[in-house]
Amino acid sequence: MIKRSITRSPSRAGQAGMSLLEIIIVIVLIGAVLTLVGSRVLGGADRGKANLAKSQIQTLAGKIENFQLDTGKLPSKLDDLVTQPGDSSGWLGPYAKPAELNDPWGHAIEYRAPGDGQPFDLISLGKDGKPGGSSYDADIKYQ
Numbered sequence: 001m002i003k004r005s006i007t008r009s010p011s012r013a014g015q016a017g018m019s020l021l022e023i024i025i026v027i028v029l030i031g032a033v034l035t036l037v038g039s040r041v042l043g044g045a046d047r048g049k050a051n052l053a054k055s056q057i058q059t060l061a062g063k064i065e066n067f068q069l070d071t072g073k074l075p076s077k078l079d080d081l082v083t084q085p086g087d088s089s090g091w092l093g094p095y096a097k098p099a100e101l102n103d104p105w106g107h108a109i110e111y112r113a114p115g116d117g118q119p120f121d122l123i124s125l126g127k128d129g130k131p132g133g134s135s136y137d138a139d140i141k142y143q
Contacts, residue, residue, distance in 0.1 A: 046127060046136040049104040053124040056100065057142045060109065060122055063095040074113045074120055103140075105129065 018026075060078075067075050071088045075081055080088065081096040103109055103124040115121035122142035126133050133139065 049127070050136055050140065052104045053126075053140045056103065057109065057122045057124060057140060060096065060100060061120075061142050063100075064111075064120060064122075067091075067093065067095050075111075076113070078109065078111045 060081075063081055064075060067081055070092045071090045073088075076085065078096075078101045082094050082098055082101070084091045084093060101109055103126075105124075105127050107125055107129040110123040110125065111120065112123075113120040120142075124140040125131060126137045126139055128137040130137070131139060
């Protein structure tokens with residue numbers, strides 16, 4: 001008769017798993033990393049929108065100047081860049097698309113003619129859409 005030796009696998013009693021405290025620490029660390037990465041990504045989006053608003057205002061100012069060259073006067077409102085006003089001979093527009101009259105946050109760009117010390121002012125009210133503010137909520141003005 002053939003004898004078989006039975007080998008037993010080592011007992012799991014000597015192997016320890018992760019304790020509840022260790023699992024909680026790992027979860028907290030993962031949460032901290034995700035928070036840091038998320039704030040960087042979202043902060044980058046706001047910075048990008050602020051830069052886009054600056055260049056959008058510069059571009060819009062050029063379109064206002066083109067309107068003025070063609071008609072001999074400044075537009076009375078920004079919508080005059082999109083649809084021909086009744087009192088504008090020489091209008092060769094549209095000079096802008098309706099979406100270009102809003103900043104990257106979706107707020108209407110403010111236009112004033114005459115401006116404060118210049119022929120006109122263009123102002124994006126920033127992320128919060130309110131006058132003043134700081135950081136990404138600060139007003140962005142044409143200069």
